[in-house]
Amino acid sequence: VSIALHLSSGINAEYGGGIYGVGKAAESPPALCVLSHKPAGAAKTIAWCGKGIMYDTGGFSIKTKTGMPGMKRDCGGAAGILGAFKAAVECGFTENLHAVLCIAENSVGPRAAVPDDIHVLYSGKSVEINNTDAEGRLVLGDGVAYARKDLNADIVLDMCTLTGAQGITTGLHHGGLLSNNAQWESCAVAAGLSSGDMVFPMVYAPELHFSEFKSSVADMKNSVACRTNAQSSCAGLFIGAHLFDDYFKPSPIIWLHVDMAYPVHVGERATGWGPALLLTLFGRYSTSPILSGIGPVLPSDQASKRVKHDEMC
16 A cells, blocks of 8 residues: 655645635645555556545534534544545455545645635646635545546546535435446445445436526535525535536546435544445455455446436346
């Protein structure tokens, strides 16, 4: 396993302003940490991108006195991916696997981002900040762009404690799932049922929802105009917009987004949600008899598209 660690202002200069813009006010510098496993004979490249907000005050769009406690768990996506990566490598993962950990602390201070700032992310797209508490999508925007541009990933999965609306959308026990490929979406649902880290699909309709981020001065805003229009789906679409050049053109990249804001904890304690889902979903890429036995049969490589569910049955 190799490790690449990119720190502080170097992130802004080389890898975009998402991670840097969120974490630049904190005492500990933001970081893009990439762990890589490249076995001989690998034919695919898979990137798991995790939101690692070590503490989330909300920034200048500050959280309330009851909403802020517990935000130490806002690194649940990166923590789950780190655990899954370690287990996958130890169990003999047969394909190229990268854990892309997007680490920052969303603090308040003289250097903190403010609403009306414009950040240019690693994708090259500009983002008008209208909510500093919508920070997870910014760091993951850089993460998925890195997966595409630097890792040449065929499959990109991001996992994050992204939205409070996830609990309304899919409940306390199921993570919210968004994907540009209905067959992989179905495999993820099956892997969730087998592993116990369950997920349920959210609405994928960029043609209806991405306009929520319309900006007059940048390529997009970072928070929606209407908070009752599939808010968790919209948040996922923001991340995907930094992976794809255009939602309306075919892409060979398979993308899965997992919002696990509520399954990541019960009360004040962490559940360890996430690693079992990833190990099961990608079990067919493991030499472990257990994982390869319970992993769903994955679809063959194809241009990414939304296949109608009635065409799959």
